[in-house]
């Protein structure tokens with residue numbers, strides 16, 4: 001198991017300590033001042049990972065294969081642009097997709113729309129529509145993509161099917177007083193924290209607020225941006241990070257605890273204001289990180 005061929009060296013230092021890297025099926029969490037040598041070949045990378053010298057320096061190696069643990073992905077409120085956009089990208093990556101809705105026919109319509117978008121890249125995409133409750137029950141991991149106003153009611157209806165599952169909260173509470181988009185967080189600080197307080201038995205991750213739904217819906221374009229996530233469950237974050245790294249051009253970034261959701265949700269308002277000003281669909285990319 002010792003690799004002797006040429007390697008590239010990756011160094012984790014200072015602020016990069018929490019960053020995650022993906023080598024084939026392996027996800028590595030950086031530890032300050034550690035380094036890792038990898039080659040292009042997946043097998044060699046694996047060998048490198050387990051060389052004694054490297055293992056000594058990397059405490060955060062996950063030998064699990066989170067990629068294989070996620071097969072079906074559900075979207076609560078998946079009929080909106082955010083849910084459909086994420087569904088498109090994860091379907092391209094080969095996952096089974098369930099688009100959830102409060103109405104079965106709207107769900108089917110949205111699933112057909114997603115399949116039509118995907119037809120130029122993947123005729124065999126596995127996408128179906130279902131009631132939100134069925135989507136929650138059928139999925140290994142769920143994205144909560146309803147407007148903030150419907151968040152708590154949705155959780156009340158679905159929490160029993162979601163208990164123990166990873167739930168990614170993409171909700172950004174906003175107000176539009178006088179036509180100006182602004183963050184409108186609940187008293188606790190963020191929608192993500194409120195959801196986690198309300199349903200602590202779900203494995204919460206929050207993020208992706210800074211991706212443009214419009215760009216997600218174009219399966220052939222590389223996103224070339226960061227997917228910033230946060231949460232208090234490190235294994236759940238690793239699984240979500242692994243999933244995101246399957247999408248071409250997306251670099252998963254771990255922004256720390258769930259409390260960071262308040263900044264990510266607020267950044268949505270910032271981006272909408274920027275995009276209004278420049279008539280663009282800009283997203284957020286973090287500069288200066290030597291990861292991904």
Ligand SMILES: NC(=O)c1ccc[n+]([C@@H]2O[C@H](COP(=O)([O-])OP(=O)(O)OC[C@H]3O[C@@H](n4cnc5c(N)ncnc54)[C@H](OP(=O)(O)O)[C@@H]3O)[C@@H](O)[C@H]2O)c1
Nearest residue numbers: 077079080081082101102145146147150170171172209213
């Ligand atoms: N769009 C973006 O670019 C973007 C970016 C970052 C974050 N987000 C966040 O992602 C979430 C989804 O965004 P979106 O633009 O896709 O939203 P949306 O179109 O307003 O809503 C998504 C779906 O949620 C369902 N819904 C609407 N009101 C509801 C309620 N009161 N209770 C339960 N379900 C309800 C609807 O589906 P059914 O009627 O079929 O049930 C709707 O199609 C939002 O919270 C938003 O803040 C969006």
